[in-house]
Amino acid sequence: MQIGANSLLQEMQSLSGEIKPSGLNSGFGSPITQQVSNTSGSDFGQLLSQAIGSVGELQANAGSLATRLDMGDTRxxxxxxxxAREKASVAFEATMQVRNKLIEAYKEIMSMPV
Known part of the structure; x- marks a missing residue:
């Protein structure tokens, strides 16, 4: 599965919509208008798993292209x-940022008084 720039941006904006209040900007200069209709835990887990799988596929594709180039493949x-390497790098960096935000949110929730 290939992640396009637009679909990745839409997924990040929809995830941002779950975290931020709706009055704030998404960081891209436009208010968040997309809302997630189904927010069950299994769907989020599946979405996260697919995103990580896609990053892995991008990295594998970049690695195979580099190997083929090193071996002298003229195609x-x-x-x-x-x-391909830059796409994989950007996708990995975005995944790391999402992970960091999730960990930050988890720590904030855990430090809340009961």
Missing amino acids: VTLSDTVI
Whole structure:
């Protein structure tokens, strides 16, 4: 499964909509208008699992392109390899940022008085 830039942005905005109050901006300059209709835990877990799987696929694709380029495959260009590596890098960085925000939110909830 390939993650496009628009679909990744939409997923991040919808996740941001769950965390932030609706009056705040999403960080991209526009108010959040998308709302998540189904917020059950299994669906979130499945979405997270798919996102991590997609990042893994992007990394594997970038690795295979780099290997094919190193082996002298004439069908693989240097620009394709660099673009694939950058896509994998951006996707991994976005995943790490989501993970950091989830951990931060968990710590904040756990420190709340009961």
